Amino acid sequence: MDYFAQQLINGLVLGSIYGLIAIGYTMVYGIVGMINFAHGDVFMIGGFIALISFLVLVSVGLTAVPVILLIVLLVSMAITALYGWTIERIAYRPLRHSFRLAPMLSAIGMSFVLTNFSQVSQGARVKPVPPIITGGYTLHEGDGGFVVQLSNIQIVVVITTIVLLGLFTWLVSRTRLGRDMRACEQDQTMAALLGVDVDRTISMTFVIGAALAAVAGMMYLLYYGLVDFFMGFVAGIKAFTAAVLGGIGSLPGAMLGGLAIGLIETFWSAYFSVEYKDVAAFSILIVVLIFLPTGLLGRPEVEKV
Amino acid sequence: MSASPPPSSPVSPDGAEPVGAAFILRKAVLSALVALGLFSLMVGVRTEAGQSGQLEYWTRFGELASLVGAVFVGSIAVELLRLWLGPRGGLGSFVPSSVQNGLSAAGRYVAPALLIFTFLVPVIFYNQRYILDLGILVLTYVMLGWGLNVVVGLAGLLDLGYVAFYAVGAYSYGLLSTTFGLSFWICLPLAGILAAFWGVLLGFPVLRLRGDYLAIVTLAFGEIIRLVLINWQDVTGGPNGISGIPRPTLFGIPLAPGEGGLAAMLGIPFSPTHRIVFLFYLILALALLTNWVTIRLRRLPIGRAWEALREDEVACRALGINITTTKLTAFATGAMFGGFAGAFFATRQGFISPESFTFQESALVLAIVVLGGMGSQLGVALAALAMIGGFELFRSLEVYRMLVFGLAMVLVMIWRPRGIVGHRAPTVFLEKSKSISSDLVKEGHG
Amino acid sequence: MSSAPILALENLTMRFGGIVAVNALSFTAQRQQITALIGPNGAGKTTVFNCITGFYKPTSGVIRLTHDDGAQFEMQKLKDFNISKQAKVARTFQNIRLFPGMTALENLMVAQHNALMRASGLTLIGLLGLPSWRAAEQSAIDNAVFWLKRVGLIDRADDAAGNLAYGDQRRLEIARAMCTGPALLCLDEPAAGLNARESAALSELLLSIRSDHATSILLIEHDMSVVMEISDRVVVMDYGVKIAEGTPREIRDDPKVIAAYLGTDEEEAAAVMEAEA
Structure with a gap:
């Protein structure tokens, strides 16, 4: 039982990180209908920027950990957001109304670019x-x-995730930008006719x-x-799996997935084998999709005849 | 921006602002600022684990400055190029339509010319081992591209895990030959059949899935196969793979020095090049078989059903086409060709390991199919040549190679989202075969 | 020849969640007749079509089809593709569903899939190019050519279906449905978007399909001039139930029908009046 509780805590922390990445996949899918294959690498870049800014801050003599963490958080969010913006601008916007596979391949190309950019610039x-x-x-001995432990870093990860999710839900459901996003998701042409700046909303x-x-x-870095430069691929695939499992396009679904x-x-990993943990995750994805072809919370596709 | 631009100044592609020196400059400055933001930490600061495991860093402001400068100059260059190309702008108009039409007319001669050239490659480059090896590599990808084309280009089913079938083929031959001592020519069909079997196995769960759900499941399938190959050490040898896979024979005659070898039988001195040339023609034959079968299948009801499925699944059902078997045959056929290619890969390398069957391979083959122009056999061959050949050209760039390759992929997609060959050839005609613009051709839903 | 009606619906009900789109509908379509299904927008006509052609599984009820030789099929039990393959029911769509990237001829070849599949020995004979396959392919082409001529599209045989004009696409879709060799042809608003001349040509085509090709037709149509001109029998639906049934003349004078149209859509009611005049 204790062992189970410990695994539950570990699983929830890992799941929070996947969920945060999965939201990025699901948002982009919802609004432009494409798989942003470079998103895993954006996550990797985020980790690197956090690492570098942390190093720099420590070396200039800052010692207060909360202050450092806050600055690191803001810097890595800001710069990584700039990466997101640039990628959309360069690789996806010119292909927005093109046929569906072209932006996907462009995204795969962009993913190669980011992986190798960070390998070249920061070493392998x-x-x-x-x-x-x-x-x-x-928590319990x-x-x-066997000791059930809840580490501070786990608390930080989960609380950060919850706070961000709250903020994000507010953004999508209550703000002008959120409304524009939902409008573009439904019908871009109509949204544009009604004065929504579609380009800006997608950006x-x-x-x-x-x-x-x-x-x-x-969070990954702290936890x-x-x-390393290759961590984006595996995490990206897992998060994408999570987004699809939850029902791609659905925000609560992404977190749930x-x-x-x-x-x-x-x-x-805890009860069977570490080696086959990814096989298990992918197999469960396949099994779920056999029975729920649009994921756990995805809208069923209605076929108009 | 000048307050009143001269009336003759051309309009920017967006039609929003007139293009002038000030506009270009402003854009360049903005690009440089963005680049500064992007590269500030990633390039300006270099981290590395030091001797004691402690992380150290040093600054590289010089590199940062030159990179930002390059973006600034590059941005100006791009804007000037756009200005020079005229207001239509955009990379899409790089190829004028006259060239386009010329290409499709020349297409009739390109394929035979290419084929004749390919046949002559071992003759022309007999002493250039490097070129022969590269030729074999290109042909392997041509074959993989043609195989995947059945699934993606014809049936319109997005498969991101094609490499799994390549792996199944390679491991089938590797295991059958090393464990049971079966010869290449017996294993080749077996590898194809096994891969097709796995194709059907994958096909079943994904029958109801569409679009991106299909994409992730095929991707997951590819990863599962790779992970099993890594972890099932007793059978697959795990990360170390299988070595000592027998080389192919000319129907039983080994291409080896000494008694009983082909060279000895023909009474000519042995040369290791014989085997390379043999491998070259072997993969050429396999690729041509793939091509021939695909071309035949397109003209048969099953091939038409694949294309119809890509165009409109609902209409297919209304016409009495069994969607399930149609999809499964597409998966199985594509997988079978992947299996053949895998068996060839194993016999050529003599060694296989899971490292050769990563998602990158799937992505590369898919890129070849899409860049080729979905469904076009010639396009796929040209795209394989361009991608693999281009990748070799970048060899001198060393660590920057994948970076440049990725960028090239992005640019090519922007330049030609519908691929090199932008039209579809009808499978049957009464009077005259008119090629169909790919704007009309659907890309499938899956 | 069987004396049973080609198509009989018995208490067909279709619910979507809480909405009852079709409620205990029963009617029959007679052999080698044109039966029109009319009614205001949202009456449930297309839902009935989708049940008959297997795109929806009805909540309850029986849809029975009887071939000339007496063979019977219960459509609600058949798999979707078998409705065309075994029961020989072909259909067209309200929003034309051709294969736009394939030529007109190819569209008609796809329609003969099942026959050609048999002839190609599930692909093997065809792959080898044996003479029996070639003969079968040629006869399929001949059949396609026949229908292309019949709908006046023989000159466009090698053009992409997506490049044809709207009216041509409608006719090509009918030709494609006929290439499956149907016993019952279901047409969902074939005259929609056609001009007067094209409508007249369509009427002539449908009458010929009925008489010359021994095919029964079930038709959803809003164009009352077409309905009144060619239908042998008319079934009127409103809010998912049948409100009237009879010959065109009977329907025209039925006050319930006029009220249904007037109550919902004036334009169509006017069309009814016009046809009456």
């Missing part, structure tokens, strides 16, 4: 950082000596998605204590 080796947020709480979608990915990247993938992975 894994970049470790010492634990920044340490300590934690012992079992008879067999903002990429900006927000990238900013959330940056947060995920920073695992390392980044993220949590599901995080939990599946953690529990599978």
Whole structure:
């Protein structure tokens, strides 16, 4: 039971990170109907920027951890958002009304660019950082000596995720921008006729998605204590799987899918085998889609005849 | 921006602002600022784990400045180019329509010329091992492209895990030959059949899926196969792969030095090039088989049903076409060709490992199909030549190679979103075969 | 020849969630007749069509089809593609659904898929190019040519279907449906968007399909001049139920029908009046 509780905590933390990335996929899909294959790499860039800005801040003599973390968070969100904006501008906007596979391949190309850009600019080796947020709480000490722990970093990840989700939900449901986004999702031509700046709204979608990915990247850095240029691929595929599992286009679905993938992975590793955790996640995706072809919370496609 | 631009000044592609020196300059400054933001930390600061494992960093402001400067100059160049190309602008108009028409007219001669040239490659470049190897590589991708074209180009089903079938083919031959000692010529059809079987296996769950759901499931399938190959060490050898896979024989006659070898039988001195040339013609034959079968299938009801499925699934059902079997046959046929190519890959390398079957391979083959112009056999061949050949050209760029390759992929898509060959050839005609503009051709829903 | 009606609907009901689109509808379509299904917009006509042609599974009820030789099919039990393949029901769509990137001829070849599939020995014989396949392919082309001539599109045989004019596309869709060799042809608003001359040509074509090709027709149509001119029998629907049934003349004078149209759509009611005059 204790072991189970511990895995549940670990799974939820991992799931939160996946969920944050998955939102970026689902938002872009909802509004422009394309798979942003470069999004995993945007997450990786976010991790790198967090790492670099952290190093710089520490070396200039800042010591207050909360202040450092806040600045790192803001810097990595801002710069990564700029990456999101630029990618959309260069690789996707010219193909907006083109046929469907072209932007997808452009995105795959962009993903290669980002992966190799960071390999070239920061080197191929894994970049470790010492634990920044340490300590934690012992929730329960079992008879067999097994201890259920909740570390501070886990609390930070989950709370950050919840706060961001709240902010994000408010943004989509209550603000002008959110309304514009929902309008563009329904019908871009009509939205444009009614005075919505479609280009700007789509740009903002990429900006927000990238900013959330940056947060995920920073959380990943804090939680695992390392980044490398290739981490975007695997995390990206997992998050995309999460988005599809939840029902692509659905924001709560993305979070739910993220949590599901995080939990599946953690529990599978804990009870069966670490090697096959990804196989388990992908297999469950396939099984779910057989029975729910549009994911857990996706809108069923109505075929008009 | 001058307050009143001269009336003769051309209009920018957006039609919003007149293009002038000030406009170009402003745009360049903006681009440079964005570049500064993007590269500030990623290029300006270099991190590395030091001796003690502690992370260190040093600054590279010189590189940063030159990169930002390059973006500034590049932006001006792009704007001037646009101005020079006229208000229609955009990369799309790079190829004038007259060239376009000329291309399609020349297309009739391109294919035979290309084929004759390919046949002569081993003769012309007999002593250039590098070119022969490259030729084999290109032909392998041509074959993979033609195989995937059945699924993506004809049936309109998006498959992001095609490499899985390539892997199944390669491992089938690798395992069958090393464990049971079966020869290449027995394993080749078996590899195709096994891959087709896996194609059907993948096909079943994805029958009801559309679009991006289909894309992720095929991608997941490809990853599952790769992960199983890595982790099922007892059978697949895990990350170390399988080595010592037998080389192909000319129907039983080994291409080896010494007694009983082909060279000895023909009474000519042995040369390792013989095997390379043999491999070249082997993959050429396999690729041509793929091409021939695909061309035949397109003219048969099953091939027409694939294309009809891509055009309109609902109408297909109303015409009594069984969607399930139609989709499954498309998956199986494409997978089978992938399996053949995989078996060839294994015999050529003599060694296989999961590293050769990553998502990047799937993406590359898909890029070849899309760049070729979905459904066009000639286009796929040209695209494979351009992509693999181009990739080789970038070899001198070393670490920057994939970076440039990715950028090229983006630019090519923007330049020609519908591929090199932008039309579809009808499968049957009464009076005259008129090629159909790809603007009319649907791309499928899956 | 069987004496049973070609198509009989018994208590067909179709619900979408809480909405009842079709409610306990029963009617028959007689062999080698043109039966028109009319009614105001939203009356549930297309839903009936989609149930008959297998795109929807009805909530309850029976749709029975009887071939000339007496073979019977219950459509609600058939798989969608078997409705065309076995029961020989062909249809057209309200929003034309051709294969736009294929030529007119290719469209008609796709329609003969099942026959050609058999002839090609599930592809194997065809792949080898055996003579029996070639003969079958030639006869399929001949059949396509016949229908292209019949609908006046023989000159456009090698043009992409997506490039044809609207009226041509409508006729090509009918030709495509006929190439499946149907016992029952279901047409969903074939005259929509056609001008007067094209409508007249369409009427002539449908009458000829009925008489010369022994095909029964079920027709949804808003163009009352077409309905009144060619229908042998008319079924009127409103709010998912049948409100009248009879010959065109009977329907024209039925006050319930006029009220249904006047109550919902004046333009169409006017069309009814006009046809009456």
